Amino acid sequence: MKHNNNKLKNKSIRQVAAACFVSTTTFLRFVRKIGFSGYSEFSTVIKYTVLNSTEKSETAVNFVEKQEQYRNEYLKNIEETVRVLDNRKLLEICQQLDKQPKIYFYAKGFSKYAAEYVEYLYTLNNFIIIFPKNYEQRKLAYRNISKNDIIFVFDYAGEDSELIQIIQRLKSSTQYASLVSITGANNNTIQNMSDENLYIFTDELKIDTVDMTSHVSLIAIMELLLYQYFEYKKDKLGK
Template sequence: MNFFEIVNANVEKLNKNEQTLLDFVIKNMDSVKNKNIRELSAECFVSTTTFLRFVRKIGFSGYSEFVTVIKYTVLNQNETEETQPFVVDQTAYREEYLKNINETVRVLDNIKLNSIVSLMQQKPKLYFFAKGFSKYAAEYIEYLYTLSGFIVIFPKNYEQRQLAYRNIDATDILFVFNYDGEDHELIEILQIIERKCQYAKLISVTGANNNTIQNMSDINLYLFTDEFYQNKIEMTSHVSLIAIMELLLYQYNEITKA
């Protein structure tokens, strides 16, 4: 039983204050495992009731299970670090990193890009759907497209996504960023949208594997990257995703100004 495996499934449900609590716990797991709920609540400047509510929201039945799992996770991490040190050949990593970006750009289909540009020229609303680490790349993309004059709707948590898809019109464009293309929540949303707005265009950016979201899309663009996980949390590079969306916007600007 690993702390990160339990928590990772519930991170999307946390509000800003709860995310701050989670950040504190993750950064101080070695000391947290030895504190009782009153000590830890006081250190986080919240009531014991608030902290217990947080503990249950991230997937634990109570404080006892919360501390037990943290103790196990810290112990397991220490053993792993002693027996399997993480060694990276930086030269090889840089070469692979650049190779993934180059390959992503090289395989971009110009016909697909032009098709998307034609849709964008109608100035529809753009919906961005992304989860996990992809959200942080999507925030930059949202900023970039908003500056270019588009109305961008980017729901950033579970509740916002559940509300956002209800407002999609048949003329809107949906962009879905999901590397493995198999996220159950996003697939469910896309299925509902497909039934509700048959003419809304779905554009996905996924890995190059054959996946569900890719197969549901009107247009799929795919990227190359090396998946990387730390403490069971995905920390895969999203530079290739940003490169695709930047190039799409540059192509739009070039064609529009011509």
């Protein structure tokens, strides 16, 4: 897979299609059929998925010696997260936010602390936020969700069994709400269960068994969504 990824690097869709002995139209149709908005998004996701899996399989390096390299990758991950944001998805979410729904946040681990900042930010802007922060609260909170509400699920791996069970219960309900997930770019269960998925790029990092994976990209998406909502409201009033 890494070998094929190197072949994709810096290649245009026309070059890749020719290497596969198909037309650019056929190749683009394939890319869209498997869930990507276009070739740019496809090539970016493939590159970062392979890079992350390769880094996990290699021997850990001394973090102090690699700080400059990590800083470069850190900025690149944020840049790529913002670059591939789907404007159509953002607009659809903004339209739902404009109906002033209750907003539910589901997050665990380090994602929970990033979500606490987002909770504060959205609450300041007059949204009603429900953020169950422990197992018992999460187990009960979904019972009060109505079909007009929005649920945000933050889980980088997209495979948390508890969150998946909650989503399954929600989807089986007649009061099923809109579900937006923010996960990694890899194909995962929570992403596939969501109405809309926004994905982030980040390098998973552990130092002395402590998970230090950055959640800045998650915060960036939620901030940009809020800014997009402000623009949506401004444009709506101007019409």
